[in-house]
Amino acid sequence: MSKTAFVSTSIPYVNARPHIGFAFEIVQADTIARYLRLTGHDTFFITGTDENSLKNVRAARDEGITTRELCDRNSTAFQGLLGPLNISASDFIRTSSDVHVRGAQALWSRCRPEDIYRKHYTGLYCVGCEDFYTEKEAPNRICPSHGAALEIVEEENYFFRLSAYQDRLLELIESGRLRVVPVSRQNEMLAFIRGGLQDFSISRSRERAGDWGIHVPGDGSQVIYVWYDALANYVTSLDLRDGSERLNKYWLNCTRKIHVIGKDINRFHSIYWPAILLSAGLPTPETVFVHGFITINGQKISKSLGNVIDPLVQVERFGVDPVRYYLLRAISPFEDGDFSEERFRDVYNADLANNLGNLARRIETIGEKAHYAPPVWTTVLDAPEGYHAAMAEYRLNDALATLWDIATELNGRIEVAKPWELQKAGKDAALREFLDLAVSDLRCIAHWLSPFLPDTGDTLKEAFGNKELRRGDPLFPRLT
Numbered sequence: 001m002s003k004t005a006f007v008s009t010s011i012p013y014v015n016a017r018p019h020i021g022f023a024f025e026i027v028q029a030d031t032i033a034r035y036l037r038l039t040g041h042d043t044f045f046i047t048g049t050d051e052n053s054l055k056n057v058r059a060a061r062d063e064g065i066t067t068r069e070l071c072d073r074n075s076t077a078f079q080g081l082l083g084p085l086n087i088s089a090s091d092f093i094r095t096s097s098d099v100h101v102r103g104a105q106a107l108w109s110r111c112r113p114e115d116i117y118r119k120h121y122t123g124l125y126c127v128g129c130e131d132f133y134t135e136k137e138a139p140n141r142i143c144p145s146h147g148a149a150l151e152i153v154e155e156e157n158y159f160f161r162l163s164a165y166q167d168r169l170l171e172l173i174e175s176g177r178l179r180v181v182p183v184s185r186q187n188e189m190l191a192f193i194r195g196g197l198q199d200f201s202i203s204r205s206r207e208r209a210g211d212w213g214i215h216v217p218g219d220g221s222q223v224i225y226v227w228y229d230a231l232a233n234y235v236t237s238l239d240l241r242d243g244s245e246r247l248n249k250y251w252l253n254c255t256r257k258i259h260v261i262g263k264d265i266n267r268f269h270s271i272y273w274p275a276i277l278l279s280a281g282l283p284t285p286e287t288v289f290v291h292g293f294i295t296i297n298g299q300k301i302s303k304s305l306g307n308v309i310d311p312l313v314q315v316e317r318f319g320v321d322p323v324r325y326y327l328l329r330a331i332s333p334f335e336d337g338d339f340s341e342e343r344f345r346d347v348y349n350a351d352l353a354n355n356l357g358n359l360a361r362r363i364e365t366i367g368e369k370a371h372y373a374p375p376v377w378t379t380v381l382d383a384p385e386g387y388h389a390a391m392a393e394y395r396l397n398d399a400l401a402t403l404w405d406i407a408t409e410l411n412g413r414i415e416v417a418k419p420w421e422l423q424k425a426g427k428d429a430a431l432r433e434f435l436d437l438a439v440s441d442l443r444c445i446a447h448w449l450s451p452f453l454p455d456t457g458d459t460l461k462e463a464f465g466n467k468e469l470r471r472g473d474p475l476f477p478r479l480t
């Protein structure tokens with residue numbers, strides 16, 4: 001394989017346990033990574049945890065444990081999602097790990113010296129966001145996302161000269177060399193850049209950071225701002241040292257570099273991050289894919305509402321592929337989408353149990369009665385019309401729909417052809433012809449479904465492989 005690709009999720013804070021919103025992102029990224037592999041890309045897929053946050057220091061203090069203990073425990077909970085959700089990650093990066101600490105410092109040192117400067121600073125700071133707000137952005141000095149009072153913070157910090165990158169960032173996005181998907185999110189970024197870019201603080205006093213975080217190279221009084229540090233994970237996961245094989249292969253000489261993120265952190269990924277990379281003389285990403293948020297029964301996910309859905313519980317109850325299917329098909333890849341138990345059951349029964357599951361069962365049953373052995377499967381069947389086009393635009397739900405169109409059509413053909421009557425009438429050639437086509441359709445579904453529902457893809461490949469058809473267990477037993 002000569003083509004390479006890089007796919008990442010954002011790295012969540014570990015101050016709470018993973019909820020369905022992060023499962024959504026990691027399943028989307030996994031599907032993209034698996035699709036790239038299926039289409040011949042040697043793909044590096046990275047996820048991990050963001051641990052150098054003051055929030056973790058505070059959460060640990062509240063629990064009476066050390067920050068390290070809190071990070072270890074909660075990072076383990078995030079890693080624990082990978083198996084049950086069938087995530088094909090190449091590695092898992094923790095920002096408290098040595099390789100990351102070393103890499104984040106190296107990235108800082110690689111930035112052009114004139115892009116990093118010290119400045120005395122007074123600002124309105126939200127601990128929850130770990131970000132500064134202007135008076136205009138935060139009326140009455142209340143955080144617009146947390147509704148909490150902002151702290152006035154005065155200190156000397158290092159700043160990054162983002163203002164020097166305004167034109168290059170505009171050019172990067174306008175030329176399509178950096179794509180922000182969907183285009184509405186790209187337009188937001190273009191408008192923000194055109195509005196004028198301000199330099200931003202990239203360090204905090206070590207004291208205010210609770211003495212937790214990565215030291216600024218050559219200045220022990222400051223730690224690297226958690227956002228700069230977190231963004232660095234994408235390259236530190238590849239080992240940011242000269243001669244690193246991973247870095248060469250999956251970043252320096254790789255055109256398909258895709259970050260999968262939520263809409264609240266687009267600015268960091270589509271503006272700050274490319275600017276840092278330009279300053280460090282490193283290539284910029286190819287695509288920032290921005291998803292919306294999941295609501296639960298129409299409400300924002302929140303601990304206080306008690307509506308946090310644990311993805312592991314869902315997988316335990318329904319199996320991994322039904323959960324992946326719902327996240328990938330029933331929720332728009334770009335807009336906010338809702339998770340409700342009722343809708344989950346409706347989608348499961350309609351699409352999985354009644355359509356694809358029932359279809360596989362029917363063809364197996366007819367085939368078994370006829371002692372039918374399918375033709376040897378030698379070539380990969382072309383994807384249905386529209387599948388690759390949808391994937392190129394990250395319309396994951398539409399790509400899935402093209403496979404379900406085949407299933408629906410084949411279910412209809414069974415009603416018309418009535419293969420059981422062909423069998424009774426002894427019309428063997430016609431029955432065989434019908435089954436050949438049906439198996440070919442199911443093989444096509446199996447192959448192109450595998451990035452989305454890997455287990456189901458494997459089961460179908462096995463069931464409609466080269467041996468006599470056999471009626472197996474139902475793929476998706478109906479939920480009552």
Ligand SMILES: [Zn+2]
Nearest residue numbers: 126129143146
């Ligand atoms: Zn806030």
